[in-house]
Amino acid sequence: MLRKIINIAGRECRQMYRNPIYLFCMLLLPVFVMVFFTTLMQEGQPQQLPIGIVDQDNTSTTRKLVKNLDAFQSTAIVGHYPSPNDARMAMQRGEIYAFLYIPKGTTAGMMTSTQPRVSFYYNAVVMVAGSTTMKDLKTICTLGSAGVGKTKLEMLGKTEDEIMTFLQPIKVDLHMLNNPWANYNVYLSASLVPGLLMLFIFLITPYSIGTELKFGHSKEWMEMAGNNPLIAIAGKMLPQTLVHMLVFYGFEFYIYHILQFPHPGGVIPILLLGWLAVLSAQAFGIFCFGLMPSLRMSMSVCSLWAMLSFSLAGATFPVSAMDPFIQGVAWLFPLRHYYQCYQVCIFNGFGLHYAWIHWVCLMCFLILPALVLRNIRRAMLEYEYIP
Amino acid sequence: MNMSKLWNRIKEAVHDLAYIWAEEMKMCIRDEGVLIFFIVVPLAYPLLYSWIYNNEVVRDVPVAVVDLSHSAESREFIRRVDASADTKVAFYCNNIAEAKDLMGRQKVNGVMFFPDDFGVRLNRGESSSVSVYCDMSLMLTYKAIYMTAMTVSSEMNSGIQIQGSSIMATTERDEQITTKPLDFEEVPMFNSTQGYGNSILPGVLVLIIQQTLLLGIGLSAGTSREENRFSKLSEMRTHQNGLFRIVGGKALCYFMIYSVMTSYLLLIVPRIFGFTTIATAADLIGLLLPFLLACIFFGMFLSCLIRYRENVMLIVVFTSLPFLFLSGISWPLSNIPPFWQGVSWLFPGTFGIRGFLTLSSMGGTLGDIEIPYIALWIQTGVYFLATCISYNIQIKASQEKV
Numbered sequence: 001m002l003r004k005i006i007n008i009a010g011r012e013c014r015q016m017y018r019n020p021i022y023l024f025c026m027l028l029l030p031v032f033v034m035v036f037f038t039t040l041m042q043e044g045q046p047q048q049l050p051i052g053i054v055d056q057d058n059t060s061t062t063r064k065l066v067k068n069l070d071a072f073q074s075t076a077i078v079g080h081y082p083s084p085n086d087a088r089m090a091m092q093r094g095e096i097y098a099f100l101y102i103p104k105g106t107t108a109g110m111m112t113s114t115q116p117r118v119s120f121y122y123n124a125v126v127m128v129a130g131s132t133t134m135k136d137l138k139t140i141c142t143l144g145s146a147g148v149g150k151t152k153l154e155m156l157g158k159t160e161d162e163i164m165t166f167l168q169p170i171k172v173d174l175h176m177l178n179n180p181w182a183n184y185n186v187y188l189s190a191s192l193v194p195g196l197l198m199l200f201i202f203l204i205t206p207y208s209i210g211t212e213l214k215f216g217h218s219k220e221w222m223e224m225a226g227n228n229p230l231i232a233i234a235g236k237m238l239p240q241t242l243v244h245m246l247v248f249y250g251f252e253f254y255i256y257h258i259l260q261f262p263h264p265g266g267v268i269p270i271l272l273l274g275w276l277a278v279l280s281a282q283a284f285g286i287f288c289f290g291l292m293p294s295l296r297m298s299m300s301v302c303s304l305w306a307m308l309s310f311s312l313a314g315a316t317f318p319v320s321a322m323d324p325f326i327q328g329v330a331w332l333f334p335l336r337h338y339y340q341c342y343q344v345c346i347f348n349g350f351g352l353h354y355a356w357i358h359w360v361c362l363m364c365f366l367i368l369p370a371l372v373l374r375n376i377r378r379a380m381l382e383y384e385y386i387p
Numbered sequence: 388m389n390m391s392k393l394w395n396r397i398k399e400a401v402h403d404l405a406y407i408w409a410e411e412m413k414m415c416i417r418d419e420g421v422l423i424f425f426i427v428v429p430l431a432y433p434l435l436y437s438w439i440y441n442n443e444v445v446r447d448v449p450v451a452v453v454d455l456s457h458s459a460e461s462r463e464f465i466r467r468v469d470a471s472a473d474t475k476v477a478f479y480c481n482n483i484a485e486a487k488d489l490m491g492r493q494k495v496n497g498v499m500f501f502p503d504d505f506g507v508r509l510n511r512g513e514s515s516s517v518s519v520y521c522d523m524s525l526m527l528t529y530k531a532i533y534m535t536a537m538t539v540s541s542e543m544n545s546g547i548q549i550q551g552s553s554i555m556a557t558t559e560r561d562e563q564i565t566t567k568p569l570d571f572e573e574v575p576m577f578n579s580t581q582g583y584g585n586s587i588l589p590g591v592l593v594l595i596i597q598q599t600l601l602l603g604i605g606l607s608a609g610t611s612r613e614e615n616r617f618s619k620l621s622e623m624r625t626h627q628n629g630l631f632r633i634v635g636g637k638a639l640c641y642f643m644i645y646s647v648m649t650s651y652l653l654l655i656v657p658r659i660f661g662f663t664t665i666a667t668a669a670d671l672i673g674l675l676l677p678f679l680l681a682c683i684f685f686g687m688f689l690s691c692l693i694r695y696r697e698n699v700m701l702i703v704v705f706t707s708l709p710f711l712f713l714s715g716i717s718w719p720l721s722n723i724p725p726f727w728q729g730v731s732w733l734f735p736g737t738f739g740i741r742g743f744l745t746l747s748s749m750g751g752t753l754g755d756i757e758i759p760y761i762a763l764w765i766q767t768g769v770y771f772l773a774t775c776i777s778y779n780i781q782i783k784a785s786q787e788k789v
Contacts, residue, residue, distance in 0.1 A: 021701055024702070025702075033709070036727070039727070040723060040727055046718070046719050046721075047722065049719060088576070089755070093745075093756075094720065094741070094755075097721075110568055116570065119571065119574055120573060122573075122574070123576055124581045125578045126586070126719055127586045127717075128717060138573065142571075145568055145571070148569055149565070149566075152565075152568070165512065166548060169515070169551075170509070170515060170543055171516040172537055173516045173519065174536075177520055177522060179523035182523070182526070182529075184526075184718065196705055199704065200701075203704065207701060211695075296697065299700050300420070300423055300700070303704040304432075311439050311440070312439065314525075316583075317440055317583045318445055318525050321445045321527075322441075323438060323439075323441060323442070343522075344491060344493065347523075348490070
């Protein structure tokens with residue numbers, strides 16, 4: 001039996017060597033994807049986002065406020081506009097993400113205590129840029145407001161301590177656990193790239209089985225396995241699994257060791273999760289092909305499933321905020337469980353048992369192929385390729 | 388004499404074009420794979436995505452509270468957090484360890500910790516602090532918890548300030564001004580609910596057009612190639628300018644199908660789910676015409692590089708995510724490294740998404756998207772030529788085979 005598996009594995013290696021698409025989809029493109037996402041977001045937090053100023057007051061007080069704003073790390077003032085309308089148009093042209101509007105009479109109003117009002121506008125369509133610039137603008141407005149209060153209290157002869165206590169009696173002491181920089185590279189690359197790696201596995205698995213039919217090698221393949229579908233699949237998957245594992249572990253080494261993404265969970269969950277991610281994706285691919293033994297259908301289903309899993313993994317928009325039915329459906333996606341295991345056990349460093357149900361679910365995917373082995377055998381021996 | 392010659396040539400050209408168009412149309416309908424990507428995916432996917440993101444915002448993010456102070460002030464803080472729209476107090480814990488355990492079980496996304504001197508310090512006239520611990524694995528829940536804590540603390544601060552300054556202030560208005568001498572207003576533009584779906588889905592819809600076109604055209608070309616159907620076309624090649632008729636006829640077929648699908652995707656779907664759509668018809672047509680043509684010729688050009696029909700799926704499907712990021716819809720455009728910006732100029736989707744967001748979500752005009760507009764026409768021209776050249780090579784190759 002072992003002999004047969006090794007023979008089939010050898011045959012698979014030759015096939016993979018001959019068809020360049022395997023080289024692309026198993027090695028080159030996954031590496032490309034890793035490099036793409038990690039270099040795209042290498043800044044971590046977006047910095048120097050372009051914003052505009054509409055300063056109709058134009059006094060030394062407002063200019064100081066603007067100068068302080070320009071000194072912030074995540075925003076850069078790129079334009080001064082005569083009116084809010086001009087600034088709005090610049091926003092529509094995509095030149096700025098936000099602007100601060102200081103109407104005429106602001107300084108005078110502060111001096112005479114008539115509570116003048118400034119406004120800031122930000123583009124909420126581009127969410128990351130919008131919320132980052134919003135935070136800075138809000139801070140500068142609060143500081144501006146506090147500055148006035150501070151001057152007034154200094155005038156009354158209050159000490160620095162008293163003033164600070166008066167301005168902010170309750171302080172919020174924020175702890176951003178495990179990602180104190182709010183680094184988007186850590187946040188997105190650690191969930192999207194594994195999803196893409198699994199997408200390649202999703203597709204290449206049914207492709208490699210289906211092309212046996214397409215090129216008319218299926219009978220020869222089954223014969224080598226003595227018509228035992230388990231041996232046939234095992235032999236065929238063995239070299240692929242090894243390459244996928246190599247790529248996946250390479251990715252994990254790259255992000256956790258070289259880029260130093262936070263991983264308080266340590267090595268054991270990282271290795272275990274990498275292994276399960278590869279195997280569950282392969283198992284899902286085999287299952288899809290067994291269910292619909294047609295190359296086109298199984299690949300279509302796998303690609304649709306893989307694309308949906310980016311949404312349903314819940315890394316960007318939380319699953320708990322989705323429709324209850326969708327919440328249930330999310331359990332059918334390996335990437336969802338991958339993400340849960342990752343964030344509980346690797347990113348937040350809790351013990352494996354905290355996410356036990358997701359580990360079990362990932363393992364359940366490994367059983368799926370067993371349900372369709374007979375189907376695959378029949379397909380290989382009896383079906384013809386239909387384009 | 389000359390006139391009738393010209394007339395004949397025009398007639399012949401139209402005839403050939405229509406013939407190619409009809410053949411391609413028949414093939415699209417007969418080929419299940421093509422049908423899936425041209426019809427089923429564009430029809431079903433947007434509905435599915437919109438359903439997933441239908442709730443748009445995250446409400447009632449669960450928070451655990453560790454209140455060691457047991458004071459009126461801490462209880463007020465907790466009540467206000469519970470009452471705000473974005474968060475709810477799900478658990479009261481006796482210590483941090485208990486709260487941490489709840490976080491590990493994913494029962495809560497954040498913890499608020501009140502030290503035992505929280506109330507005492509406030510009443511003594513000193514500043515005190517509340518510690519907020521956020522799970523950073525989800526940015527939206529982090530934002531909800533953090534923003535709520537900030538809002539609640541500033542509300543309570545004003546209350547405390549009013550008490551403290553009652554000696555200085557004589558009227559209620561005076562108190563308001565003392566606590567906030569400079570008022571400010573926060574205005575989110577173009578997406579006033581700050582909905583997630585409203586921000587991300589218009590881009591996804593445009594991307595679906597490009598990706599399904601690439602997949603569909605690739606599949607159909609792959610089939611032609613496997614069956615060596617190009618030999619059929621070689622006959623046509625003998626006519627003068629036959630190449631343009633082949634490319635034009637096929638493109639016409641795709642263009643017709645996608646005129647319908649695009650209207651559905653970009654006009655009907657956003658209205659069903661209530662996304663911001665404030666584009667005018669003329670502007671939209673002005674953007675989408677070059678976008679569709681660029682996508683079609685890009686797809687036809689790409690399809691020439693593909694050997695087997697299924698390979699197109701392996702190559703195209705994964706690109707959706709990088710394309711989405713290159714358009715600047717998630718990670719801001721101004722912060723994409725120059726190299727990747729350059730790469731993004733190669734693809735119609737980049738400009739299609741940027742242009743559509745400006746027109747439809749931000750209410751811009753065609754004048755605001757000058758660069759995407761021109762870039763799309765350039766892409767149309769370049770990919771058209773590239774398609775013609777590669778078709779020429781292919782047809783010649785297949786003639787030799789026959």
